Amino acid sequence: MAKIVVLGAGVSGHTAVSYLKKELSNKHEIVVVSPNSNYQWIPSNIWIGVGRMKAKQTVFPLAPLYKKKGITYIQAKGTAFYPEGDNEINKGYVLAEYVLGGKKGQTIKIDYDYLINATGPKLNFGATEGLMPGTNKTVSVCTYDHAQHAWKDLEALITRMKNGEHVKILIGTGHAKATCQGAAFEYILNVEHELNRYKVRDKAEITWISNEYELGDFGMDGMTLKVGGKKMTGQDLAEMLFEDRGIRWIKRAGVYKIEDGVVHYETLEGEYKTEKFDFGMLIPAFSGHGFKAYDKNGGDITEKLFKGFMIVDADYTKKPYKEWTVQDWPETYQNPSYKNIFAPGIAFAPPHTISKPRTSKNGTAIFPAPPRTGMPSGISAKVVVDNVIELIKNGENAKLHKGSMGNMGAACVASSGFGLGKGSAVTMTVNPIVPDYQKYPETGRNLNDTIGDMGLAGHWVKLALHYMFIYKAKMKPFWWLIPE
Amino acid sequence: MAQKITKTQRFMMKNWIVQFFRFLYLNTKILFVVAKGHGGTRN
Numbered sequence: 001m002a003k004i005v006v007l008g009a010g011v012s013g014h015t016a017v018s019y020l021k022k023e024l025s026n027k028h029e030i031v032v033v034s035p036n037s038n039y040q041w042i043p044s045n046i047w048i049g050v051g052r053m054k055a056k057q058t059v060f061p062l063a064p065l066y067k068k069k070g071i072t073y074i075q076a077k078g079t080a081f082y083p084e085g086d087n088e089i090n091k092g093y094v095l096a097e098y099v100l101g102g103k104k105g106q107t108i109k110i111d112y113d114y115l116i117n118a119t120g121p122k123l124n125f126g127a128t129e130g131l132m133p134g135t136n137k138t139v140s141v142c143t144y145d146h147a148q149h150a151w152k153d154l155e156a157l158i159t160r161m162k163n164g165e166h167v168k169i170l171i172g173t174g175h176a177k178a179t180c181q182g183a184a185f186e187y188i189l190n191v192e193h194e195l196n197r198y199k200v201r202d203k204a205e206i207t208w209i210s211n212e213y214e215l216g217d218f219g220m221d222g223m224t225l226k227v228g229g230k231k232m233t234g235q236d237l238a239e240m241l242f243e244d245r246g247i248r249w250i251k252r253a254g255v256y257k258i259e260d261g262v263v264h265y266e267t268l269e270g271e272y273k274t275e276k277f278d279f280g281m282l283i284p285a286f287s288g289h290g291f292k293a294y295d296k297n298g299g300d301i302t303e304k305l306f307k308g309f310m311i312v313d314a315d316y317t318k319k320p321y322k323e324w325t326v327q328d329w330p331e332t333y334q335n336p337s338y339k340n341i342f343a344p345g346i347a348f349a350p351p352h353t354i355s356k357p358r359t360s361k362n363g364t365a366i367f368p369a370p371p372r373t374g375m376p377s378g379i380s381a382k383v384v385v386d387n388v389i390e391l392i393k394n395g396e397n398a399k400l401h402k403g404s405m406g407n408m409g410a411a412c413v414a415s416s417g418f419g420l421g422k423g424s425a426v427t428m429t430v431n432p433i434v435p436d437y438q439k440y441p442e443t444g445r446n447l448n449d450t451i452g453d454m455g456l457a458g459h460w461v462k463l464a465l466h467y468m469f470i471y472k473a474k475m476k477p478f479w480w481l482i483p484e
Numbered sequence: 485m486a487q488k489i490t491k492t493q494r495f496m497m498k499n500w501i502v503q504f505f506r507f508l509y510l511n512t513k514i515l516f517v518v519a520k521g522h523g524g525t526r527n
Binding site for chain 2: 228243375379407410411427449454455456458
């Protein structure tokens, strides 16, 4: 019998829990530790943020589902790791703090045989001065709660526009090294779509601001796609969409400060500029949670487990961009020091970015961090579950499963407007996520698998994915037939 | 200078019949790309 503890119940953590329950017999114990009471389908936050979907349509409570499935659920947040145990507990454990109810603030030691750290990112709003959602005319769509507030503010702005006021809308990245450009890209297109629907588009100047070197980088060093049988770059695609919708753009911008309706940013050329706005949605930097780790005697061993995010089987040797290879990326998501600890999804420390690192003339790093959200999170969680099961069954003779982002396909359906008849989306598939220039010397990716499409069908796909993935997350009959 | 979306492209992007077949194609493509497997990259 083994006890598997999963930290986090987001896309990665919940996927891991679902497969563990499906694959393992009831003699094994599965424990989920998460500070969140709900599961949320994050990609649909965009639609909450423009008032086209209610938060309740994208979330469901975790406790009843886990109870029904016989999974132990502890609503607490992990604070420290003790992979060797201590004087009292002779096995690895996690120190967690209850976040709700009578036990709020109390700590608990949760021991494990296998630990899956799927804690995702910390939304590091504090890394940019003045970027707290709800202040300085900025909002966020990173959580359903944030997205609800975003819609409230946008709705108020639309009312002002209906009364004849001209406004400025600014959407993009709120930090020089932010990632998740895709979410901001979706939001700006959806906001533009909604302003048309409310017949106030002519009252708004909409601006995109981003740390990307060129539009369409998306933290993936850009991409070459086949669109309608012709080759096109991500830059061409993004510029075409923005041009078509009258959206102006500011690129190569490292946002470092927000004041009331004013964003301050530095460009790669080393200039310091400002941009005014009445409504801003700027994606914050992502960071690790600042976990600490201790050995059996209480000695600090944080550097054995964390490099901001959790250390796994990646090659973390510092080397120049030209020497980066796809082999640097992790395959098994196993911590090299403690073989019973894994970190799928955003929780693992990437070896480096995917986009080319660039610094301004003042030495400020301005480039996107690598994305690991969505499909890579789900797929890496499945790989980790396969590995945990392999270790349970075969111990030291286990042959670990591999799923490198350099040998993994993904799809991104970026909504550009809601509506069964009038909606649209940009659908992109890429394979592999991390470009492999040895295998595909021309573009780093398989061009037969790397395609782009624009239109109403993409919206239907995104809507179908919304319902399918919530069905899957609820572990309803045959949920496992739906791929990550 | 950014490329423009042509009138024909715009028509195709909104046409229900065309988009129904694109819907089938995109679902198949996504399924193929995502579900065809993954693996390592090192020898």
